[in-house]
Amino acid sequence: MFSIGLQGVNYWAVLVAGxxxxxxxxxxxxxxxxxxxxxxxxxxxxxxxxxxxxxxxxVFFGGMFACYLVVALVLAAVFAxxxxxxxxxxAAFGLLLWLGVAAxxxxxxxxx
Numbered sequence: 001m002f003s004i005g006l007q008g009v010n011y012w013a014v015l016v017a018g019x020x021x022x023x024x025x026x027x028x029x030x031x032x033x034x035x036x037x038x039x040x041x042x043x044x045x046x047x048x049x050x051x052x053x054x055x056x057x058x059v060f061f062g063g064m065f066a067c068y069l070v071v072a073l074v075l076a077a078v079f080a081x082x083x084x085x086x087x088x089x090x091a092a093f094g095l096l097l098w099l100g101v102a103a104x105x106x107x108x109x110x111x112x
Contacts, residue, residue, distance in 0.1 A: 008080035009073070017076075018069035025064065 038048055084090045
């Protein structure tokens with residue numbers, strides 16, 4: 001029987017993955033594609049400033065970091081429970097998980 005638990009989870013790796021994802025998101029949405037993201041969503045600079053004023057930076061970024069830690073912990077628990085022990089197996093498993101989520105989101109957005 002397959003069960004998911006926290007046995008075998010490397011908590012340092014979870015912390016590094018959460019922090020790395022947080023930093024990557026910061027670079028992605030500021031330096032690389034921040035203006036493009038705002039334009040694609042049709043926001044004005046005034047709307048962006050209003051959204052930023054509604055949620056203090058500590059709450060916004062703290063919440064983002066907490067969410068990334070949760071995602072990293074859940075994936076670590078799934079990987080440990082599935083006995084993923086090599087980088088190649090981890091990459092294949094991760095690709096399948098990503099594909100399932102991305103496909104479900106894509107199907108939902110195209111069905112509107």
